[in-house]
Amino acid sequence: MLLEGMTLGWIMIVLGAVLLLIEVSQPGFFLAVPATVLFILGVLLLLGVDILTSPWGLVIGIIAAILAAIVTIWLYGRITPAGKPPTTLSRDSLVGLEGVVVREVDDETLAGKVQIGSMEWSARSESGRIPAGQRVVVLRAEGVHIVVKEVA
Numbered sequence: 001m002l003l004e005g006m007t008l009g010w011i012m013i014v015l016g017a018v019l020l021l022i023e024v025s026q027p028g029f030f031l032a033v034p035a036t037v038l039f040i041l042g043v044l045l046l047l048g049v050d051i052l053t054s055p056w057g058l059v060i061g062i063i064a065a066i067l068a069a070i071v072t073i074w075l076y077g078r079i080t081p082a083g084k085p086p087t088t089l090s091r092d093s094l095v096g097l098e099g100v101v102v103r104e105v106d107d108e109t110l111a112g113k114v115q116i117g118s119m120e121w122s123a124r125s126e127s128g129r130i131p132a133g134q135r136v137v138v139l140r141a142e143g144v145h146i147v148v149k150e151v152a
Contacts, residue, residue: 005046005050006045008045008052009041009043010042011042012039012042013042014042015038016035016036016038016042017035017039019031019032019038032072033069033072033076036068036071040064040065041061041065044064094138094146095139095141097117098116098135098137099114099117099121099135099136100114100115101113101123101130102114104130105129106124106128107124107129110145114146122146123136123146123148124145124147124148126147126148126149127149130148134151135150136150
C-alpha cells in the first residue's frame with residue numbers, strides 16, 4: 001500500500017476540513033458533501049477500519065459515505081434561507097416603473113442614469129433634458145438602455 005491507513009486518514013481529514021473552509025467562504029459551492037464524506041472516511045481509517053482492501057471495510061466505508069452525504073444534504077437544506085432567491089429586473093420588465101434621475105438625461109446621448117429600485121440604468125429621454133432628482137417613468141427599452149419621460 002502506498003500510504004498507511006493512519007497517514008491517509010489524516011490526509012482525508014485535512015482535505016475535508018479544507019473543503020469545508022472553502023464552502024464556508026463560498027456558500028453554495030456544494031463542497032460540503034464531499035468534505036463531510038472525506039472527513040468521515042478519514043476518521044474510519046484512523047479508527048482502524050480498512051476501507052481500501054477489506055471487503056467489510058469497503059462496505060462500511062460506502063455505507064458511512066452515503067449516510068454522511070444524506071445527513072449533510074439534509075442539514076444544508078435546513079440552514080439555507082427560505083423563500084425565493086433575489087431576482088434582477090431585466091430591462092424589458094422595467095417598462096412602466098418609476099425611478100429617479102441620478103445623472104442628467106437628455107434625448108441625444110446615453111450618458112444619463114436613472115435609479116430604479118436598487119439598480120442604476122443608462123437612459124435617454126423621449127424628448128428634452130431631465131435634470132437629476134426628477135422622477136421619471138420607463139417608456140421602453142432599446143438595446144442596453146431605457147427611454148424615460150418625466151412624471152407629470
